[in-house]
Every structure is written in C-alpha cells, then in structure tokens.
Amino acid sequence: MDAIAAAQGLSEIGYLLRQNENERFRAKAFSAAAWSIALQRPDLDSLQRSENLTQIEGVGAGIARVLSDLIQNGESRYLNRLREQMGQPARDDETDLDFDDYQGDVHSHTNWSDGRATMLEMAKGAQSLGYRYLGITDHSPRITVVHGLNAERLVAQSHEMAEVQKQVEGVTLLQGIEVDILEDGALDLPDAVLELLDVVIASPHVKLRQEPAAMTERMLRAASQPHVDVIGHPTGRRPGSREGASYDFEAVFKEAAQHGIALEIDCDPARMDLSPEMARLAFECGCNFVLDADAHAPAEFAYVPMALWMARRAGIPKERILNFRSVDELTMALE
Numbered sequence: 001m002d003a004i005a006a007a008q009g010l011s012e013i014g015y016l017l018r019q020n021e022n023e024r025f026r027a028k029a030f031s032a033a034a035w036s037i038a039l040q041r042p043d044l045d046s047l048q049r050s051e052n053l054t055q056i057e058g059v060g061a062g063i064a065r066v067l068s069d070l071i072q073n074g075e076s077r078y079l080n081r082l083r084e085q086m087g088q089p090a091r092d093d094e095t096d097l098d099f100d101d102y103q104g105d106v107h108s109h110t111n112w113s114d115g116r117a118t119m120l121e122m123a124k125g126a127q128s129l130g131y132r133y134l135g136i137t138d139h140s141p142r143i144t145v146v147h148g149l150n151a152e153r154l155v156a157q158s159h160e161m162a163e164v165q166k167q168v169e170g171v172t173l174l175q176g177i178e179v180d181i182l183e184d185g186a187l188d189l190p191d192a193v194l195e196l197l198d199v200v201i202a203s204p205h206v207k208l209r210q211e212p213a214a215m216t217e218r219m220l221r222a223a224s225q226p227h228v229d230v231i232g233h234p235t236g237r238r239p240g241s242r243e244g245a246s247y248d249f250e251a252v253f254k255e256a257a258q259h260g261i262a263l264e265i266d267c268d269p270a271r272m273d274l275s276p277e278m279a280r281l282a283f284e285c286g287c288n289f290v291l292d293a294d295a296h297a298p299a300e301f302a303y304v305p306m307a308l309w310m311a312r313r314a315g316i317p318k319e320r321i322l323n324f325r326s327v328d329e330l331t332m333a334l335e
C-alpha cells in the first residue's frame, strides 16, 4: 500500500473519532500519524515486514496495528467499524482521484499575517512537492490580531513576491487574499483592491452563530460578489469542538455555482470543511471546488494528500476540482 493511501485511511479514522468528544485525543493522534506519513512517505511494506511501523513518527503500538491491517488487507476493519457506528459507510459512487494529478494549492498563509513561515519558505515547500502554482492568501485587515493586509501592505507584498518568484523555478506564485466576509455579506476590502489580485478567497471567520436567515443573506451576498473566486471553509466548523454556521446551504451553493465561485474543501484536520456530505450537496448544486491545505507552514501542505478521501467520498470528479487543472486553465477559471 502506498503511503498516501494509508495516510488517507488514518485521516478518515481521525475525522470520525473527532465527532466523539471522548475520543478527541485519539482523534488527534490518528490525524498526526496520517500527517506524518503523508509528509515522509515511508516504505510501508518494508516497515511492515520488518515489524518496524512504530519507527514512523507519531505511530504508537495501537496505530501500528490499524496501519498493519490497512497495509496487509488494503482496508481497515477498525475504519469500517467506525464508519458503521457513525452512519458514514463507504459509498459505491466514490470517485477516483490521484494526488499525482494535483497541480497546486491556492490557499496558504505566510508571516505577512498569521503564517509561521516566510513566503520563500512556503514557495519552496510547494516546489518540493512538485506543485506548479501556489496561491499566497493572507488575511484581510479586519483580522487585526494577525495583522491582516490592507491595500498598502498588499502592494509591499507584491514586491516581495516578485523577488521570491525569481527563486522558485517551476512554481507560479499567485497573489491573493483571504478576505473576511463581514456580518452583512460585504467584503473586508474594496472591489478596486480585490480586482487586482490573482485569487480572492472569501471566508467567514466571525459571528458564525448568526440566525440562519441573516447568515443565508450574508453568504448569498458574498457568493455573488464579482471578484470572489472561492468561498473558503464555507461553514467555519471545527469537527468535535465547534459546529459550523447554519444557513440555506442549497441556496448559497446554487448562487456560488451561478457566479462561477468555487467552494473550498479545507483539508486542515481541525476544519475538514466542507464535509464530504456537504461537498456532495454542493456538487449536486453545480459547484466547482478547490482542495486546499490552508497551510500556515510548509509541512501543512501534506494536509491535501491525506484528506483527498473527502472529495472522493463526496463523489466529485476531477474536472470539477480546480487544483487538478494546469496553471493556465486555473488562471482562466479565476478570471
């Protein structure tokens, strides 16, 4: 079994365990083991033969047993049992998605806002994974605690980007923003600024507990803004700790589809937003998707390969996921 497939099995176990408050620590352990495998891509078959699976960082005896079952049988009895318990059985219409076809990530942060790495470090991280592009999408001004970027700082950032671009051959850097969706659905930066950027991700971060009617209005407005390319982590949920916003999902997804706005499957294990079930609804509403790590450090890029099962489970074909497109096709889709 290849490392990515194993990482996805462990990631799904972590995801399912997260729904149960008593299993929070175990959930985190499984997600961390999945992450470590997606990052290091160890030769699992040989570690299995030599009974050395626990040499993998984050893999203790318990996880090694599950991993061993996955490697030997191509599936995990533990995972199958959890799926039954959580009412989320495998489906027969899952799509086949291969990480080798993934071209690049369009949602990432740097130390211009709350990222923990420089733009150059992030770009090199993307380059080492063979990505053809990387969207740098730091936060907008309202998120003051993380030094969100106003127009002036975006200009300064574009100068740094031009310098960094010279140092990372093969990876096209896209300048973007993760702009906050304000309480009334307006955006945290004016159109005149947004239209200059390569990629605009509009995300809800605060006041997620608005009444569903007001929240629906807010999201409908955001999903019809002319310069928005993507709705980021569309519910704002944190599986196991915070329920996401509640609104008329079908109406908002249809509005997004109509305006050519993609919905994000944020692969951060603490988010997993949209969930596979919600992503399936969005797919049926005609939406395109981006599959992103929302990375705040280079190692977090590995969230995408480990969570690819989410899009598969949602039954989304490759053609509807923008990250499987070439940089030219992507920039066309983002225009």
Ligand SMILES: [Zn+2]
Residues within 6 Å of the ligand: 178, 203, 205, 232, 233
């Ligand atoms: Zn965000």
Ligand SMILES: [Zn+2]
Residues within 6 Å of the ligand: 107, 108, 109, 178, 294
């Ligand atoms: Zn983000």
